[in-house]
Amino acid sequence: MTQGRMLVWMALAMGTITVGRAKAQATPDVGAAYYAAHCSMCHGPNRQGNPPTFPSLVGVGKRMTEAQIVELLHTGRKVMPAVPTLQGAELAAVIRFLETDPVMPAQAAAPPPVASAAGPVHAGDIAAGSASFRQNCAFCHGRDAMGGESGPDLTRSKLVLSDVSGNKIGEVIRAGRQNTEKKMPAFNFSDQEILNVSAFIHSQVEKAAASAKKPGGRKGVDVADLQTGNVEAGKSYFNGAGTCSSCHSATGDMAHVASKYEGLQLEMQMLYPRNAKFKGTVTLPTGEKVTGIVAYKDEFVVGLKTEDGTYRSWSLDKVKYVEDAPVKMHAELFPKYTDKDIHDLMAYIQTLK
Incomplete structure (x- = not known):
């Protein structure tokens, strides 16, 4: 470590220098190396992202402030694990790297829009x-x-x-x-x-x-297309054969759900909720058990956020892992649904505003 970087680390540790000031002294290749080792596997080697799961980080400096980037790195989001240990000059170097995206060549000013019988021709490239x-x-x-x-x-x-x-x-x-x-x-x-x-x-x-x-083509799904069921039959299914009420309540967690989602998005949430939180328990080789909300999981690693907000992760081949995910019951209902069940249930859920 160079003397200059050592001084930056010491100043940050003592609180006498801000990340912004450290960033001015940070070595760009340190941030690039950290990104390549820890971030590129999800966000791509050129920060191009892999939507919809992993967003592009090109231009992130325009979308987020420096403080927001630091908070995101330290607290994580959805499948992105938290890295609270990223501090000091290394943190400053990562921020500097993320904020120095390639600049596209300047373009000539676009001509004003021209009106036509078909409507305005929109300017821009x-x-x-x-x-x-x-x-x-x-x-x-x-x-x-x-x-x-x-x-x-x-x-x-x-x-x-x-x-x-x-x-x-x-x-x-x-x-x-x-x-x-x-x-x-x-x-x-x-x-x-x-x-x-x-x-x-x-x-x-x-x-x-x-x-x-075009013949057979359609532009999306209109909300009206999904309002063909019977509300009372849907309510009966919710409280009876569908067993929905064993986990959900129309006046509890489902209250106002139709105000948050509508149309196809609401039906997708009904059939299989995305981003639903659920618990997992990891048993360590020592016998210690750790329970928390599953914050990240793939074929190799599981990460839990414990009750005190701490993020911990383990290799699945080193621990025993069990999850408590009631949301899986939605998948189990797929082969049991009839078209009428879905339309009736959708009609009822759309009344929960």
Whole structure:
């Protein structure tokens, strides 16, 4: 370790220097080496991501503040484990690496939109907008803007349909959505980037509309298509043959569920809830048992978040692991459902607002 880096570590440990100041002295290749060893397996060697599970980290400095990046690294999120031990100059180097993304070549100013009988021609570079959208938006809205893990289908958005060359889309991108349950961060996009992203989104609207006109084609699933069941029959199934009430309550955990989700997204949650939390217990070779919420699991590793908020992980070949996941009962119901069961149950759940 060089004398300069040693001084940075000591200053950070004593609280006399901030991560921001340490970052100025951090060696870029230290951050790149840490990323390659610990992050690239999920987010890609070039930070391109692997949506919908692992988002692109290109441009993360525009989406998150330095403090938010530090918090994410230290506390983790969903399948991403926490790394509270990442501190000091190494932490500063990782942040510096994440914030120094390649800059795309400057583009010439786009011409203003031109009106035609078919509607406005949206200004902007669709290819550049596609790249930017996939880096920053695809994790939630899907690579084709038609909806993803947590974001809505933008090709069906009333705001998008009334937008002209980013005049409405740009406001949302720059302000974010902080007053909704599923918050959207604000992005520091330039005027040209706004034009490009909006041009891409509008191109996807046109593709979806063209696909819907083809024989047998349809553009998504309308909410009305999923409201054909009988509410009372669905309630009876919920409390009876479906055994739903053994785990759920219409006035408890299911209260207002139809206000959080609608249409196909609600039905998907009903059939098999995604991101449902469940407990797991690990028995160590010493006989000690550790129980917590399963924060990460693959073929080789399991990670639990214990009651005190501590994240711990083990190799599955070194411990015994048992999970308590009532959500698996949803999968067990698949072969037992009839079409009528699903439509009736959906009709009832849609009343839980």
